Amino acid sequence: MAKIVGGIGSSHIPAIGVAMDKGLEDTPYWRDFFQSYVPLRKWFNEVDPDILVIFYNDHGLEMFLDKKPTFAVGTAAEYENADEGWGINPIPPVRGETELSWHIVNELVENDFDPTVCQEIKVDHGLTVPLTLMYPAKDYSKVKVIPICINCERHPMPKLSRSYAFGQQIGRAIESFGGDQKVVVMGTGGLSHQLDGERAGIINTEFDLLCMEKIVSDPEYLTKYSLEDIVELAGGQGVELNMWMAMRGCLTGKVTEGYSNLVAPISNTAAGIQLLINE
Amino acid sequence: MAKIVGGIGSSHIPAIGVAMDKGLEDTPYWRDFFQSYVPLRKWFNEVDPDILVIFYNDHGLEMFLDKKPTFAVGTAAEYENADEGWGINPIPPVRGETELSWHIVNELVENDFDPTVCQEIKVDHGLTVPLTLMYPAKDYSKVKVIPICINCERHPMPKLSRSYAFGQQIGRAIESFGGDQKVVVMGTGGLSHQLDGERAGIINTEFDLLCMEKIVSDPEYLTKYSLEDIVELAGGQGVELNMWMAMRGCLTGKVTEGYSNLVAPISNTAAGIQLLINE
Amino acid sequence: MTIKKMRDIEGTTFFDGPMSTKGYPVNKMFHSFNSKDGRDAFVADEEAYMEKFKLNEAQKQCVRDRDVLGLIREGGSIYYLAKIGPILGLNVQDFGGLQTGKTTEEFQAYLDSQGIGKNNG
Amino acid sequence: MTIKKMRDIEGTTFFDGPMSTKGYPVNKMFHSFNSKDGRDAFVADEEAYMEKFKLNEAQKQCVRDRDVLGLIREGGSIYYLAKIGPILGLNVQDFGGLQTGKTTEEFQAYLDSQGIGKNNG
Ligand SMILES: [Fe+3]
Ligand SMILES: [Fe+3]
Structure with missing residues (x-):
């Protein structure tokens, strides 16, 4: 059976992509952030996963308001990135994994989730930045990626409890898939930040640290927060915590922390970096 | 509070639109079918609803496989119809109802449904044919329409139990909406038919009559059927029963049958026509 | 798989x-x-x-x-x-015939054989 | 409503x-x-x-x-x-300044005042 060996929490902001494009990793502003990926990548390279499931949100490349899914699951054999207007260079196409994707979709629908199923979508920086952080040389042609998109742009958004349950169902689906594939799941985005309004710029590292602690030991605890609570505590875009909850939901075994750091400010955000081992 | 006064089950096949375009309503082939709408329209005109919620499936106009929702809810102020290649004349734009639509979406997401939310979509014959059957003179400019689309084209599709629960949640949302709007819900499509394969042409009027009986008195009974059962019993496209289940789910009061008929063959289908009064 | x-x-x-x-x-x-x-x-x-x-x-x-x-x-x-x-x-009856090895007329007859409710026709 | x-x-x-x-x-x-x-x-x-x-x-x-x-x-x-x-x-710090009545430098300073984890910087 396929095995989920671990989960990674990571920021996905465009500025990271730009910094990598420009080779700024070792500048004072970026050094501590990129240093945090050294232990993550060491583990990741040793695992050398066959399949990478990436929970992300689409910031306006593919999932526009005309037809906006709450949850979308990619089932394509390949995904393209594209110009988003931010000045990040689009990355080469990402390989998909159709078989496991369809298995996940089947299990989701069988268990009363209502995903939008995507056979042809472009993936935005929410996915490409974390992918590139794992493969800085962009040598990701071997790994198969399953993009799973969660609405974080327009209320109503899925509750933390729903994203967690969504992840749990996906985890069960993966673990019931025949074969001996090694799977890593990524929850991307966050943590505390607010881009808009007179309150722009708030960061709440105390709350972020609480989230990173609870996500290891007691993720259910976090489902007590409504998204309005999250906005109040962690800023308007703090709702990207939903992707971390879905990632954590996938880890159905005994979960321990392999690495953890919080670096702020990275652009307008507190960037959480976390490795969860699933046994 | 808004009040759901009744539900209507109706076919939505393109051939009906073509027959109306060509004025064939009183020909031997069509007479019994169109006669069945006389009592329906009498009731409908007396009710003169403010809002019409139409459960339909999209047969390949807007919801293509590239990004295919399990459930999609329209929240736009207007919807256009368009050429689908079937030779039906596109109908003039349909008015939407943004406020109640958003209220429905809020309540769905709050209660662990995962709809795709549509602020700009084209609606296909699955919606326009039933609408035109209610307004044969196309004088529907006064009514506000909420399109709700269910995947009936590609497996996995929502189970009958899920579509029924989806309808129930929408019914509760509508009935909790402030105002004194009269609402009618329509479940469209079906009943038994199969368009593809060596088994094309099967119709099962016995099963259709059972469905139409149970949908009045005991809709839960029908949730015992898997979609594979439905395909076996009612043909590959018999799964459009999902829209009838969602419609029935909306009716949270005491439900009685106002009218019922089954006419076959209409094109390749058995056409169910049913009025359910909700008190 | x-x-x-x-x-x-x-x-x-x-x-x-x-x-x-x-x-x-x-x-x-x-x-x-x-x-x-x-x-x-x-x-x-x-x-x-x-x-x-x-x-x-x-x-x-x-x-x-x-x-x-x-x-x-x-x-x-x-x-x-x-x-x-x-x-x-081609209409859907033609399609039906093509798939079932029938002429369109035979396919229509098959549909008609399963008919119901056409009393006034 | x-x-x-x-x-x-x-x-x-x-x-x-x-x-x-x-x-x-x-x-x-x-x-x-x-x-x-x-x-x-x-x-x-x-x-x-x-x-x-x-x-x-x-x-x-x-x-x-x-x-x-x-x-x-x-x-x-x-x-x-x-x-x-x-x-x-304009970058997102400029946007932040524009919305909070700060210069970009002031907005950056506000972000920095909430900083954490930049020990090697
Ligand atoms: Fe983001
Ligand atoms: Fe249909």
Whole structure:
């Protein structure tokens, strides 16, 4: 059976992509952030996963308001990135994994989730930045990626409890898939930040640290927060915590922390970096 | 509070639109079918609803496989119809109802449904044919329409139990909406038919009559059927029963049958026509 | 691999995930027949149009042969592939006949044999 | 009408359904800035481009004034409207300053004051 060996929490902001494009990793502003990926990548390279499931949100490349899914699951054999207007260079196409994707979709629908199923979508920086952080040389042609998109742009958004349950169902689906594939799941985005309004710029590292602690030991605890609570505590875009909850939901075994750091400010955000081992 | 006064089950096949375009309503082939709408329209005109919620499936106009929702809810102020290649004349734009639509979406997401939310979509014959059957003179400019689309084209599709629960949640949302709007819900499509394969042409009027009986008195009974059962019993496209289940789910009061008929063959289908009064 | 296999029902192909992966190019082409431009371009040069949508050779041959059952086997969904009907002057009864080895009249007679409710007709 | 009202949080506008209805034209315009063609067309003739997307007068005036808070009030979502940033040479710290009445340097200092984890920097 396929095995989920671990989960990674990571920021996905465009500025990271730009910094990598420009080779700024070792500048004072970026050094501590990129240093945090050294232990993550060491583990990741040793695992050398066959399949990478990436929970992300689409910031306006593919999932526009005309037809906006709450949850979308990619089932394509390949995904393209594209110009988003931010000045990040689009990355080469990402390989998909159709078989496991369809298995996940089947299990989701069988268990009363209502995903939008995507056979042809472009993936935005929410996915490409974390992918590139794992493969800085962009040598990701071997790994198969399953993009799973969660609405974080327009209320109503899925509750933390729903994203967690969504992840749990996906985890069960993966673990019931025949074969001996090694799977890593990524929850991307966050943590505390607010881009808009007179309150722009708030960061709440105390709350972020609480989230990173609870996500290891007691993720259910976090489902007590409504998204309005999250906005109040962690800023308007703090709702990207939903992707971390879905990632954590996938880890159905005994979960321990392999690495953890919080670096702020990275652009307008507190960037959480976390490795969860699933046994 | 808004009040759901009744539900209507109706076919939505393109051939009906073509027959109306060509004025064939009183020909031997069509007479019994169109006669069945006389009592329906009498009731409908007396009710003169403010809002019409139409459960339909999209047969390949807007919801293509590239990004295919399990459930999609329209929240736009207007919807256009368009050429689908079937030779039906596109109908003039349909008015939407943004406020109640958003209220429905809020309540769905709050209660662990995962709809795709549509602020700009084209609606296909699955919606326009039933609408035109209610307004044969196309004088529907006064009514506000909420399109709700269910995947009936590609497996996995929502189970009958899920579509029924989806309808129930929408019914509760509508009935909790402030105002004194009269609402009618329509479940469209079906009943038994199969368009593809060596088994094309099967119709099962016995099963259709059972469905139409149970949908009045005991809709839960029908949730015992898997979609594979439905395909076996009612043909590959018999799964459009999902829209009838969602419609029935909306009716949270005491439900009685106002009218019922089954006419076959209409094109390749058995056409169910049913009025359910909700008190 | 353990993707759920749908029930075996004679003469019936479930259009499920794997079929939808297989048939994506051909369904995308049929989907383009929503627009008059798409229909006209297909009529003008079928081969070039199929190439544009990257149909595989088996799918192309089924289109050339107007082989409906073959198209379904190659991942075509009836919802999209039926959009070729109006281009070829075929309705869903013609499609029914083509798939069941009947003439259109025989297929219509089969439908009629299952009829109900046409008392005033 | 009884659409759920989101919690009152000072300086924060929830981009919810009614806001998304109000802001649809302006967000659709910003969304078009994904493509170079869209960005170039906007730069070439802002007024014509806004008209094409049917912005209302209030929305147009906010665009003319580069009034970010105004755009949010008129239904703009930060996710889409930020795409005007690179066109105008503004990054998200500039946006932060514009919205909070700070210079970009002051806004950056505010961010820095909440910093953590930059020990090797
Ligand atoms: Fe983000
Ligand atoms: Fe249909």
